[in-house]
Amino acid sequence: MTINWFKYASPAAFYPIAGRLVPVFSIAALGLVLFSLYWGFFETPERLGGSNPQKEYYRIIFVHVPSAWMSMWLYLVLAAWSGIGLVFNTRLSFMMANAIAPTGAIFTFIALWTGAFWGRPSWGTYWDWDPRLTSELILFFMYIGFMALHSAIDDSRRADRAAALLAIVGLVMLPVIYWSINCPDPNNCAALHQRSSLTQIESNILTAMLTMTLGFWLYSFATAFARLQGIILTRELESAWVRDMVSGPTPAASGG
Amino acid sequence: MIEFFNQGGYAFFVWGAFGMTFLLLIAEILLLRQSRRTILTRVGRLARLRAQQPQPAEPASPQPEHQT
Amino acid sequence: MLEVKDLSCRRGDRLLFSGLSFSLPASTLMHVRGRNGSGKTTLLRALCGLLHPDDGDILWRGESIRELSDDYNRDLLYFGHLNGIKADLTGIENLRVAATLDDDRIDDEEIRGALERIGLMGFEDLPTRMLSQGQKKRVALARLMLSRAPLWILDEPFTALDTDAVAQLEALIAAHVADGGSAVLTTHQEVALTRGEIRRLDLGARPGTTTPVGAAAAA
Amino acid sequence: MFQVFLCILKRDLTLALRRRTDVLTTLFFFVIVVSLFPLGVGSERELLRLLGPGVVWVAALLASMLALERLFAADYDDGTLEQLLLAGQPLSLLALAKITAHWLLTGLPLVFIAPLMAMQYALEPVAIGVMMASLAIGTPVLSLLGAIGAALTLGLRGGGILLSLLILPLYIPVLVYGAGAVGVSVIEIADTQPYFYLLGAFLLAGLVLAPPATAAALRISLE
Numbered sequence: 097m098t099i100n101w102f103k104y105a106s107p108a109a110f111y112p113i114a115g116r117l118v119p120v121f122s123i124a125a126l127g128l129v130l131f132s133l134y135w136g137f138f139e140t141p142e143r144l145g146g147s148n149p150q151k152e153y154y155r156i157i158f159v160h161v162p163s164a165w166m167s168m169w170l171y172l173v174l175a176a177w178s179g180i181g182l183v184f185n186t187r188l189s190f191m192m193a194n195a196i197a198p199t200g201a202i203f204t205f206i207a208l209w210t211g212a213f214w215g216r217p218s219w220g221t222y223w224d225w226d227p228r229l230t231s232e233l234i235l236f237f238m239y240i241g242f243m244a245l246h247s248a249i250d251d252s253r254r255a256d257r258a259a260a261l262l263a264i265v266g267l268v269m270l271p272v273i274y275w276s277i278n279c280p281d282p283n284n285c286a287a288l289h290q291r292s293s294l295t296q297i298e299s300n301i302l303t304a305m306l307t308m309t310l311g312f313w314l315y316s317f318a319t320a321f322a323r324l325q326g327i328i329l330t331r332e333l334e335s336a337w338v339r340d341m342v343s344g345p346t347p348a349a350s351g352g
Numbered sequence: 353m354i355e356f357f358n359q360g361g362y363a364f365f366v367w368g369a370f371g372m373t374f375l376l377l378i379a380e381i382l383l384l385r386q387s388r389r390t391i392l393t394r395v396g397r398l399a400r401l402r403a404q405q406p407q408p409a410e411p412a413s414p415q416p417e418h419q420t
Numbered sequence: 421m422l423e424v425k426d427l428s429c430r431r432g433d434r435l436l437f438s439g440l441s442f443s444l445p446a447s448t449l450m451h452v453r454g455r456n457g458s459g460k461t462t463l464l465r466a467l468c469g470l471l472h473p474d475d476g477d478i479l480w481r482g483e484s485i486r487e488l489s490d491d492y493n494r495d496l497l498y499f500g501h502l503n504g505i506k507a508d509l510t511g512i513e514n515l516r517v518a519a520t521l522d523d524d525r526i527d528d529e530e531i532r533g534a535l536e537r538i539g540l541m542g543f544e545d546l547p548t549r550m551l552s553q554g555q556k557k558r559v560a561l562a563r564l565m566l567s568r569a570p571l572w573i574l575d576e577p578f579t580a581l582d583t584d585a586v587a588q589l590e591a592l593i594a595a596h597v598a599d600g601g602s603a604v605l606t607t608h609q610e611v612a613l614t615r616g617e618i619r620r621l622d623l624g625a626r627p628g629t630t631t632p633v634g635a636a637a638a639a
Numbered sequence: 640m641f642q643v644f645l646c647i648l649k650r651d652l653t654l655a656l657r658r659r660t661d662v663l664t665t666l667f668f669f670v671i672v673v674s675l676f677p678l679g680v681g682s683e684r685e686l687l688r689l690l691g692p693g694v695v696w697v698a699a700l701l702a703s704m705l706a707l708e709r710l711f712a713a714d715y716d717d718g719t720l721e722q723l724l725l726a727g728q729p730l731s732l733l734a735l736a737k738i739t740a741h742w743l744l745t746g747l748p749l750v751f752i753a754p755l756m757a758m759q760y761a762l763e764p765v766a767i768g769v770m771m772a773s774l775a776i777g778t779p780v781l782s783l784l785g786a787i788g789a790a791l792t793l794g795l796r797g798g799g800i801l802l803s804l805l806i807l808p809l810y811i812p813v814l815v816y817g818a819g820a821v822g823v824s825v826i827e828i829a830d831t832q833p834y835f836y837l838l839g840a841f842l843l844a845g846l847v848l849a850p851p852a853t854a855a856a857l858r859i860s861l862e
Contacts, residue, residue, distance in 0.1 A: 137356070152360035156369040163373065185472065202376050210369040217365050234808050241805040248795045251431070257859040258791045262805060265787055265852060269809045272841075276812035280819055282833035315377065322384045329391050338395060468725055471862050494727030502718025508657045509650070520646040521726035547657070 105186050107328040108337045114321040114328075121318035128311030132158060136304035156214040157301070162309035164207035164228075167235060170200035170316060174242070175267040178260030190256035191331070193263065194246060195324040199316050201239035207232050227278035234273050238266040252331060421446055421602060422467070422571060427476035429462050436462050437623055438475070444604065446570070447616040449597050452606045454623030460606040461501070463623065464575050467604060468498045480571075494523065497569040499577050503560040507549035511535050511559045514548060518563050526566055534565040538588060553580050561585070564592050572596060572603040643728050644736045651740035654713075661709065665745050666752060669702040673756045684761045691760030692821030695770060696777075698756075699749050699817075700810050703778060706745040707785040707806070708799045710737060711857065715793050724861055730854035738786045738850070746778030762821075769824040769831055776838040777817040783842075783849035784809050790856035813841060 136158040174196045181189035211229050212222040223229065242259050249255035332338050359366040421444060428438030436459030444450055452460050465471040467478060469485045469492060478485045485492045505514050512531050519526040535544045538558045540551075548556050557580050564572065572593070578586055590611050593603055597616040605611075611618070655662055676694045677687055714720035714737075723733050750771050757767045788806035792798040820834035 151362060153362040153365045155359070155366055159370055159373040199380065202380055206373050206376055209372045213365045213369040213372075217362055234811065237804070237808045241808070244801055244804055245791060248792070248797065248801055251862075253430070254859055254862055257862075258856065261787075261852065261856055261859060262791055265809070268848070269812075273808065273811050276815040280815050281823070282816070282837055283823075283830055319380055319384060322388065326384070326388055326391050329395055333395060333398065465862075470721065470724060470858075490727050490729060492727075493725045496725060496727075498721070498725050500718055500721055502716075502721065504718040504722040506650070506654060506717060506719055508654050513650075513653070517646060517650050518722065520643060521722065521728055523643075523727065 105188050107188050107191065107332055108335070110188055111325060111328050111341075114325050118318050118321050118325075121314045121321065125311050125314035125318055128307050128314065132304050132308035132311055135300065135307065140300045140304060141298070150218055153214060153217040156210050158304050158308050160207060160210040160214055161305055162312045163203045163210065164232060165309055166312045166316060167200055167204035167207050167232065169313075170196050170203060171235060171238065171263075171267070171270075174200060175263045178263040182257060182260050182264070187256070187331075190260060191324055191327045192320070193260060194256070195320040195327055196316070197239055197243050197246075198323065199319045201236065201243065203312065203316075204232060204236040204239055208236060225277075227274065230277045231270070231274040234277075235270065238263075238270070242266070421481055422604075423477075423479040423482075424467070425477045425479070427463075427466065427478065428474045429459060429466055429471065430474050431459070431462055435474075440476070442619070442621060444602050444619070445617075446600050446602055447597055448602045448619060449593065449611060449613060449616060450602075450604045450619045450621055451611075452604060452621045452623060458623040460623055461575055464498075464500075464573050464604065464606060467573055468496060469493070470498075495570050497564065497567045497572045499560065499564070499572070499574045501575055503556055505548050505556055505560050508547055510547055511540060511544045511551075511562070514559060515562055515566060519566060522567065522569070524566065524568060530566065531562075534562045535559070537565065538562045539584065554582055554585065557581055558585055561589060561592070564589075564596070570601045572601065572605075574603060574605040574607075576606055578607050578609045640728075640732065643726075644732055647723075647733055647736035648740050651737055652743065655740070655744050661706075662744050662748070665702050665706045666748050668705055669698050669749055670752065670756065672698040672701060674759065677759065687760045688762060691757060691762050692766070692770065692818040694760070695753060695756050696774075696814055696818040696821075699753075699774060699778060700781060700807065700814060702749060703745055703781040703785060704803055704806060706741065707782075707789045708802060710741050710786060710789040711793055712789075712798075715861075720857070721861060724857065730857065731850035734786060734790075734853040734857065735846075735850040738782050738853070741786070742779050742782040746774075746782055749778060750774045763824075766821055766824045770821045772835065773817045773820045773838060776835065776842055777813045780813050780838070780841045780845045781810060783845035784813075786853045787849060787856055790853045790860055793857070793860040813838070816841075 136155055140155070174193045177189045177193040177196070180186065181193065208229065211232065215224060215226075215229075216222050242263055245262055246255045246259040249258060329338060357363060357367075423443040425441050427440040429436050440463070442450075452463060454460050462471060466473045469478075469489070480488055480492050480495065504518075506517075509517070512528060512535070515531045515534070516526075516528070519531070532544055535541070538561060540555060540558055540562070543551060543555060548559055551559070561577070561581075574593075577589060581589065586609065590609075593605070593611055594613050594616075597603060598614050673695055676690065680686060680690065711720060714723065724730060726733065753770050753774050754767050757770055762770065785802075785806050788802045788809075791805065792802045795801060816834045816837045820831045820838070823834065824831050
């Protein structure tokens with residue numbers, strides 16, 4: 097069992113698998129996103145009722161919430177791969193973490209941007225020091241820090257491990273940061289933001305939101321695997337299988 | 353149609369949010385494609401160079417002796 | 421005592437050596453030779469445990485050095501390209517810190533004696549920044565005199581030393597090996613032993629092969 | 640074991656005493672940053688009283704950050720860090736000793752100079768007391784967290800900027816509750832105790848978690 101696992105944990109073995117998965121995930125993601133867009137714009141009401149009535153602009157929820165979820169989920173995945181890499185010393189795990197980071201950062205930025213565009217009509221301001229927005233901003237800094245540290249170190253092995261350690265430190269600190277922003281006054285610690293519960297949302301809206309989330313998720317798979325392929329190629333430039341793949345196996349090169 | 357694009361007067365916010373989202377996602381895809389092409393050309397060129405020199409010298413750039 | 425099995429190391433994404441195996445019993449000196457970039461320093465750092473090898477095991481007295489960790493470090497003395505000497509501390513202070521870190525109970529008299537023997541009489545109370553390059557190196561070498569570690573790993577210890585100091589260092593290494601210790605060193609300098617065995621390890625590629633292969637040969 | 644801790648602590652303090660300017664630079668940086676704010680925002684007493692806690696705390700973060708870069712860099716450059724790694728002593732302990740020395744040299748002076756700064760901001764004596772106490776508990780956390788970043792960015796070009804990018808976000812909880820405690824004591828006779836409990840909890844968690852993380856980061860950086 098374990099042997100099989102480690103067989104696919106080698107970059108050379110995973111490269112073709114990733115190549116086959118990218119189109120599958122891309123097409124599925126595209127389908128889901130298009131469906132969600134259709135559903136979100138044509139099958140949903142123009143008003144969001146309830147205690148906090150909102151007009152058409154509530155539709156931003158269809159990209160805002162999925163991207164915010166993805167930004168957090170991808171950070172978790174990134175930290176998990178980092179942890180696995182540090183414990184088992186597998187190079188593919190670090191590559192995976194690196195492949196995820198830019199996509200995660202993009203979703204974090206999207207969540208911030210759409211949050212601002214939603215905040216303006218509903219709160220009357222683009223930016224508010226709302227705990228969620230602020231934590232999302234911190235998450236964005238974490239992604240940037242991860243990528244900046246990785247690219248600042250020339251030795252790829254040190255870069256992998258240092259960035260991985262940073263990701264884990266960030267994972268430990270994020271809840272503390274979120275909590276401290278959420279509750280700046282420990283004497284009077286009520287949640288500032290409105291609570292939202294999935295069950296209160298109309299099913300059409302929920303459908304569009306969840307399909308978009310799934311679409312974004314598959315999109316993340318596709319981009320992460322595509323990026324992973326690039327990372328594997330550049331890292332393994334010297335190895336025989338890359339050369340064989342490009343030029344076809346040559347008997348003369350068997351020494352490598 | 354116009355009504356749809358108008359989004360009840362909130363067109364700027366709705367399309368601003370959706371526009372940026374898909375702009376970034378598409379940009380990411382395009383960048384990935386481009387970097388993939390660059391890498392593949394580079395790998396291909398390296399392979400061709402290797403093929404031309406049947407007995408390649410040791411890795412082209414002498415790695416400096418590692419210090420600390 | 422030190423055993424290396426099927427070791428391979430990379431720097432960055434380049435494989436330096438693979439399938440390297442050798443053992444280093446007590447009373448043995450091993451010379452590691454090879455061109456620049458053949459991975460001498462990398463090998464030495466891997467032997468110290470500073471560097472994770474890509475593959476393979478390093479055993480000290482039959483146990484993996486990863487698991488031994490601090491216990492292995494206590495048996496080890498490493499002398500790298502950098503002297504490991506604080507320029508703002510005096511020779512005595514530097515050596516005192518080093519001794520404390522090695523859990524050696526050494527009084528100042530012993531340290532003074534070592535510095536005197538290595539030819540730094542009168543300089544022991546000066547901040548080492550006031551000493552010349554060669555003198556700084558001697559301060560670092562005084563650590564060898566005070567150390568009780570059975571395994572020495574020395575990376576180019578002879579550079580920047582004058583002939584006197586070279587002779588002294590050779591004598592130190594010979595005495596260490598004769599005393600039952602073992603040592604690994606990279607150098608172009610031949611070291612004559614009074615007792616014990618010299619082995620050679622040639623690192624580096626033979627022309628025509630793309631992956632450098634390490635081969636151990638007992639001389 | 641305690642002897643090793645003391646040995647490294649003493650070594651770092653001795654080194655700092657032989658290069659006093661480094662320590663003083665940090666202190667003056669703190670003083671200057673704090674003194675610049677009234678020139679920028681105006682010298683209205685009420686406004687200053689409101690801004691004071693936050694400004695002093697932010698300046699403390701920056702000052703502590705400024706000195707972090709040197710925490711391991713000197714040892715890294717002359718090879719003594721390598722020797723610390725191979726010393727046969729728990730690296731966490733050695734890291735903790737170095738962090739302690741760093742705090743004694745950069746954090747502790749801030750605690751004592753803070754009252755002077757607080758006077759510039761027309762803070763009440765009670766608030767000054769709270770500020771000193773919160774700095775005394777909070778700045779060690781800064782040193783502990785910062786050490787991880789300093790170890791990760793060891794020897795990198797542009798390491799200082801990178802270090803602030805990595806570490807400043809992690810300082811937020813300390814900033815929120817450190818400045819919060821002083822802020823509360825300015826406004827009313829409110830309970831500052833929960834703030835100190837939280838800062839104390841951060842300190843304890845930092846003492847337990849940061850040294851091993853720093854040790855791991857050092858091993859990675861020296862590989």
